[in-house]
Amino acid sequence: MTTIKDVAQKAGVSVATVSRVVNNGPKVSKKTIAHVKQVMTELGYTPNANARALVTQKSSTVGVVIPELTDPFFASLAGGVEQVARAYKRQLLLSTGQISADAELKAIQLLIERQCDVIVVHSKFLDDDTLINLSQQIKGLVIIDRFIPAIAQRCVWLDNQEGGKTAARHFVTLGHQSFACISSNYQIEDPSLRLNGFRQGLESANFNLIAELTSFSEPTLRGGELATQKLLASNHQFSALFVYNDAMAIGAISTLEDNGFRVPQDISVIGFDDVLLSRYSRPKLTTMHYPIEQMAQQAAELAIALATNSHETINSQGIKHVPRLVKRESTASYTTI
């Protein structure tokens, strides 16, 4: 490996000088700059980022923690962070937190070991206190997709409840009168938030959601199919179905159609997340848009600001996003024909 010493020696200057030209430091004559650069390319010199980080006490990295990379939703999250990292000429460190508190903590720890001072974390399993502690330790830590009041200024999150309400309102506006909901059985708070929002939205229009038409399953295509079968088996009528996420919604539509229901003519369906899938399905899915990539960018920008300036002023709600209804083809007005 070629080091700064090698360059200095071959160029007949001191390492200090070489360092200066590498960092565009001040007070170096044009002549030496040219000469040193020449030698650097001759030798194929690459500065050692680790040594640099050690002495400067900054790593110029951005860390991101997500459950896994193979889920397109989380990949988009990481993608948003990556774009910002690149814009700031920082290297992206990626760790996965799987689906356990231990793994999430370990992922963060790994980042800290690398002296990573700008970190965007998607955590559903670590408890509030741990995250609060961590954020005391790391100025540039930002939590995404979760709101913790005590560290509101570190949170970039989506109002899931409001999403459920919006879905309910849309159905009501379309004239629907009987409603069903498919939710996820995962033990995180998003499902109940969305479900509650949906319920509240209905209730404020004087409708309600009966237990027989609320079905829980895995948040996957298959889960959507199973949950829909349960709904159908209940023998209760409904013309509007709100589903936890797009994958489940597509599974639901497929089971509805297999059972002779047309979407949206007989039953309207609203999904959640607006992942790629929703634009590829037939009918194209009406869904609540989750601007995850944009939120991730914002989270990364915030983390960098926090790590450098230290005080951004953000209100007590943190950075809250409200999901937007994207009307496509899976919802229609209720007709009694």
Next chain:
Amino acid sequence: MTTIKDVAQKAGVSVATVSRVVNNGPKVSKKTIAHVKQVMTELGYTPNANARALVTQKSSTVGVVIPELTDPFFASLAGGVEQVARAYKRQLLLSTGQISADAELKAIQLLIERQCDVIVVHSKFLDDDTLINLSQQIKGLVIIDRFIPAIAQRCVWLDNQEGGKTAARHFVTLGHQSFACISSNYQIEDPSLRLNGFRQGLESANFNLIAELTSFSEPTLRGGELATQKLLASNHQFSALFVYNDAMAIGAISTLEDNGFRVPQDISVIGFDDVLLSRYSRPKLTTMHYPIEQMAQQAAELAIALATNSHETINSQGIKHVPRLVKRESTASYTTI
């Protein structure tokens, strides 16, 4: 920041001893181990990975270069590498190469600066020579999704041409006699490889693909729709359609159905890649499976082996994967009814 010195001081031992307990080094009394560990947690000590990397001359990282993270295909690639990195207790460094040679090179350079010695690169824009050079410089560099004979032992790739052939054979087996193909207009070699394979497969069964039934467009849903419109506008008949990738195939199916053709009853469609999408579409897509995650794992394992052992014996084909036909619902026997 707490350093090893702080721990040593507070524990009343030397830094050498602390270092030993951190690294599970030999010959330390149980008593000191316990005591030092105690102090470490009290102080919240985290070893500095950069300092460590500097002295040991190894970074314990794995680097991966992909065009972008928001494409699920590349996210899966990165996911495969990440799994291996985690298994080997290495941190993942991710750089994106966008879609230009410059950006690809820069992404690799960034990894090298971090002393990353295990790198999996997906590069479509850098030329062979640059990649060959780079692989001379970095023992643990592995190229994925591309075959370069001169560095065959560094390549993990998919035989696209064979995939085209397999698709053709499947259509022929099903009794089809008139064929169409939708390809991508991107200037990389995959499209022509798949197209040529398809042509060859047809020709070896004494069929052929006419120019009017070969349509090029962007490799997206929309591109698939447009390309299908062109096909239909040609007024040539076909009952079997091979499409460059799944996104285009889904676009194609949607346009076919909009024009009164049923899939697969009237027209059979085969896609390529077997991304998530293909299992969510209706009808579910018959497609050529691209085992990208598995290939990425293999590439990462190979890169680690290469970086450590130095000589893996691999044949002159490199590690070649052959795409497998996944029969789902978009293909059926040809009938004249």
Next chain:
DNA sequence: TTGAAAGCGCTACCAA
């Protein structure tokens, strides 16, 4: 405009 040298946090060698 340049160079000498201290030191970032850590590991690993040599002594004790």
Next chain:
DNA sequence: TTGGTAGCGCTTTCAA
């Protein structure tokens, strides 16, 4: 079983 210490590659004073 432990400690002292050189040195990894680099930046950054301080002097020249």
